[in-house]
Amino acid sequence: NLTREGALAYVKPHLKTSRYEHTVRVVNQAVELADRFEVDVYQAEIAAALHDYAKYKPLEEMKRWILTDRRLPKDLLDYHHELWHGPVGALMLEMEIGLNDAAVVSAITSHTTGKKHMSKLDKVVFLADYIEPGRDFPGVDDVRSLAETSLDEACALALKNTIVFLVEKGRTVYPDTFHAYNDFI
Numbered sequence: 001n002l003t004r005e006g007a008l009a010y011v012k013p014h015l016k017t018s019r020y021e022h023t024v025r026v027v028n029q030a031v032e033l034a035d036r037f038e039v040d041v042y043q044a045e046i047a048a049a050l051h052d053y054a055k056y057k058p059l060e061e062m063k064r065w066i067l068t069d070r071r072l073p074k075d076l077l078d079y080h081h082e083l084w085h086g087p088v089g090a091l092m093l094e095m096e097i098g099l100n101d102a103a104v105v106s107a108i109t110s111h112t113t114g115k116k117h118m119s120k121l122d123k124v125v126f127l128a129d130y131i132e133p134g135r136d137f138p139g140v141d142d143v144r145s146l147a148e149t150s151l152d153e154a155c156a157l158a159l160k161n162t163i164v165f166l167v168e169k170g171r172t173v174y175p176d177t178f179h180a181y182n183d184f185i
């Protein structure tokens with residue numbers, strides 16, 4: 001069965017060194033959060049290890065997946081390609097390594113945008129990606145403080161920060177990000 005080490009070894013050749021190091025930090029952060037908020041630590045470490053698997057896949061390859069796999073929402077193509085690697089990566093991993101834990105697939109799928117009705121595992125992976133110690137965007141320390149005590153309050157602030165950041169940059173916001181945010185308010 002898939003182990004943390006096995007999952008990390010699987011993604012390593014597909015990532016730049018800095019991205020692999022980020023992934024290891026997300027695993028450690030996710031385990032810490034899972035422990036704190038009573039989420040399955042094994043699912044958290046596997047989802048975290050695999051979450052950015054498709055980060056450097058060619059855009060054309062990801063686009064082909066979105067166009068041909070009916071499980072992927074077509075509207076992804078109307079939004080920034082940065083949003084594609086989560087949902088496409090989760091399906092690639094289903095095909096390539098038989099990843100079949102629906103909860104882990106969901107956490108990988110939603111790690112960038114969030115979504116409506118996030119599970120605690122979805123929240124742990126989303127938050128771990130946002131607050132891992134290598135991150136230094138504005139407001140991240142406030143999210144880290146909230147993450148000491150409240151998974152929901154920390155996720156709500158991370159989503160708020162992301163939405164405000166995107167709006168200030170004049171960029172689009174994927175609807176699932178609003179759906180996730182609204183759920184917490």
Ligand code: DGI
Nearest residue numbers: 052080082111112113129162171172173174177
């Ligand atoms: O893959 P990572 O860099 O570890 O992190 P990520 O998967 O959370 O991707 C973060 C990027 O995605 C960041 O540049 C902000 C952007 N992003 C997140 N949510 C949205 C978004 N971009 C758009 N356009 N819309 C969103 O809803």
Ligand code: FE
Nearest residue numbers: 051052111112
């Ligand atoms: Fe990512």
Ligand code: FE
Nearest residue numbers: 111112129130
């Ligand atoms: Fe993220």
Ligand code: FE
Nearest residue numbers: 022051052129
């Ligand atoms: Fe990441």
